[in-house]
Amino acid sequence: MTSNRILPMSRAISEAIAQEMRADPSVFVMGEDVGTYGGIFGATTGLLDEFGEARVRDTPISETGFIGAGVGAAMSGMRPIVELMFVDFFGVCMDAIYNLAAKNTYFSGGNFKVPMVIMTATGGGYSDAGQHSQTLHGMFAHLPGLKVVAPSNAYDAKGLMKTAIRDDSPVMFMFHKGLQGLAWMASPDAAATVVPEEDYAIPFGQAKVVREGKDVTIVTLSMMVHKALDAADALAKDGIEAEVIDLRTVVPLDRDTILKSVAKTGRLIVVDEDYKSFGLSGEIIATVAERDPACLKSAPRRLAVPDVPIPYSRPMEQFVLPSADKIAAAARESLGKAA
Template identity: 55%
Template sequence: MEDLAAIMERQGLTKEDLLTMLRQMAEIRAFEETVYDLLGRNVIKGASHLYAGEEAVAVGAIAAIREDDIITSTHRGHGHCHAHGDKHAPTPEAKQEHLNKMMAELCGRATGYCKGRGGSMHIADVANGNLGATGIVGGNIPVATGAGLAISMRKTDQVALCFFGDGASQTGNFHESLNMAALWKLPVVYVVENNLYGMSVPFDKASCVPNVADRAVAYGMPGEVVDGMDVLAVHEAVSRAVARARRGEGPSLIECKTYRWYGHSRSDPRVYRTREEEKAWRERDPIPRLARRMVETGVATQEEVDAVLAKAQEAIARATEFALSSPMPPASEVAQDVYAPDFWTPEMVEAERALRRRVREDKTMRQIPYWQAIVEALREEMKRDPAVFVMGEDVGLYGGAYGATRGLFDEFGAERVRDTPISEATIAGAAVGAAMTGLRPVAEIMYVDFTPLAMDQIANQGAKNRYMFGGKTRVPMVIRTEGGTGRCIAAHHSQSLEALWVHFPGIYVVMPSTPYDAKGLLKASIRDDNPVMFIEHKMLYGVTGPVPEEEYVIPLGIADIKREGKDVTVVTYSRMVYRALEAAEKLAGEGISVEVIDLRTLKPLDLETIVTSVKKTGRLVGVTEAYRTGSFLGEIFALVNEEAFDYLDAPMVRVAAEDVPVPMSETLEAAAVPSTQSVIEGIRKALRGR
């Protein structure tokens, strides 16, 4: 074995550094043993995936980064959280406080890192650069890549350290992210903790190459296998990769071969591995291994080492006492912190209402198409705030599949108007990571039909992180996409999938119908501190309408009554606004007075405007281009039922798309979605009462 003094010399480590590593590893071990015990006593509820055995990886890797660097963690993340939190705690008291908050979070207490919202699988400390653990295997690889992108765009020498397991290396996120990071030379160090099993399935039953690191060559980055039971080996390899990243040479993949002492989770009987194998790995336990080396080489005395190990037990005992004596979070706070606070004021709402009147009445106002309104919004916001940037497939030189980023590439360059590989999950996940680390990404997913490819990243990470992390982060990103029928491009390019997106708490959904709305709402969405799904309509890009010359934003959550009426209320959004207005015009000739409400934003929803209108007319028709079953109309109707039941004079009527995948053929496509005539029939039905 190499001489320890030589290793310390080469890695620039002091005795104190080594004692810190030993302490951190011992504390993780004691923490996990305590958690195992608390789980067994049902004091800790839920799932906990224990890190015992793998301590050298987290401790060695995190020792290799600076305090201003970023990490992302995994469902087996207590080790990362501790090594990172300990590094950021300057005093012994702060270190104890950090352990207290960690244990309290696992116990679901109000005093925990995330106020008991996340628990073991969603523990985070975003303020200090720990972007958190995730319950989705591979879920944080794109997020770390996005953090790397943010660092790269800010041109600092920080790095992002991305932990994940051998199981995650089989996901699409791994491939997409490593490719994107290598392509853009992002400062990300990918650390694979290969503990040989993806839950129960051995690595050699999941991969025909023996090492995850072997795959690095496919992405054009260095790959290295290290002994994950040797904290100094991990430290050395990660230090090398970090130095490379800081030099701007791009990402690395480091595979740490390691082993978990316990099963996948507390309930795992470990039938898939032998006790002999477990014993062999336990003989390589990283904690006594480091302690022994230090004593044997005279770096530390046995007494010093023993004292460290004993204190670790005490620290965890204190943390446990703190956690168990902490209050549970009050049930009254269950709905807190889902959304970041709104930035708009009542004055802004009123100003927009006045502006809207002007837009409607001022016949001399300039007219621009919808696509140009989008471009203007992006341009103005990019000029206003250097944190804003655009990324997506073909958004650069090409100007976007529908021309909504036209000209921006020339004006702002390839860095801020960034063409991506065809990697929807990582486009979205990178947006999440960049947003959590200070940028305001506007990521384009070319068709809303493709957003399910990115659903995990947008819904599980982007939408939920703020809440799961106790309100201690913001994800100010916009996913721009478009939907709808009209171009005969069939069921993978013509859907209206907004109902998928309104379902998740934590994300707003905006669907403008006019150039004026599109510009003002996009600007508001970019400035909003919440994730926003901004869904345009492919048949509206060419629609022209009045847009003021001056700067304006439209607060989210304010519906627009596009036409006033008294006999029946039509609630709709996006392109169907035009069909509703045509229907209203035709019916006006028969003396029927139709009120058309354009929701503009589905979430936040302007229920007040809907209810006020229904109270006036007593009849409600909903019109959507989305599939009838599970469409957003169902939600609106349920709300009206709750809020205005006594004002309904007839059953509410849905006018929605057929429950068929949107067909290609022109006649079939037209038959699949509401026409002006079907809106008229819907209105008549509401008036007849059946």
């Protein structure tokens, strides 16, 4: 039976996990505060009550230990979902993520799979400074062996989480904390969506055109989808029709949808809350430049965080983050129109 209920992203994620745990006894959850607390960003709320401590395990503050344990469990036939509370903490456990989870299938000649989800919070905008506010999509996308997911809304979050849990490769499931719909953190209204109760999965590598347009293509993901849609609304008042693409997954990357859109509009804006240099924004522009540079009517533009740690000061933080106004200005510039 199809439901019209609207869920925040945090509840959509926890529902996806619960449904997969009911269907498959090899699925379990562990991480800091995932049990009684329900996850600091609500992604594991209610799981402990239903599944108990054997399958919902609070861990010590030892990221290297529990990420490494997750790799071992995955290689032994389990399907762990391990929460790394903030993506910024990857530095503590990068050896377990990249030299174990990402590589062990290759190192074993395909004899071992690592069906593991590393679920982690990303994003700034709430003055939590440089060690709790990064996004880092490009960091993990750059590393062979990992799949990288970044939903922008509750419907996608549930479907993508189910696909991640069922995948035999390690998946970085990167949810933006500002999209979770928490009482203590503002979230865009559009992040909470109708989420069916029944089972569904969204395939990796399929971007979604969330707004059609003919004048300029805006490629983005996660929180920046909402900023891009706000920018598109502002541009529409000036008669500019922006097409907005939500990537949904970074690895695999849906290059074909990007190329098709840019071939139509002739203009490309890439928006990412990650750092600007050596990242996703440059990869997307390179894809267009390598495949069909003649389709571009103007130079592509990218909006991302400049190469500085995220500031603690709220005005300074807002200054470095992409915004709807900045996106709209970049689109106008690409069309040769004054901001």
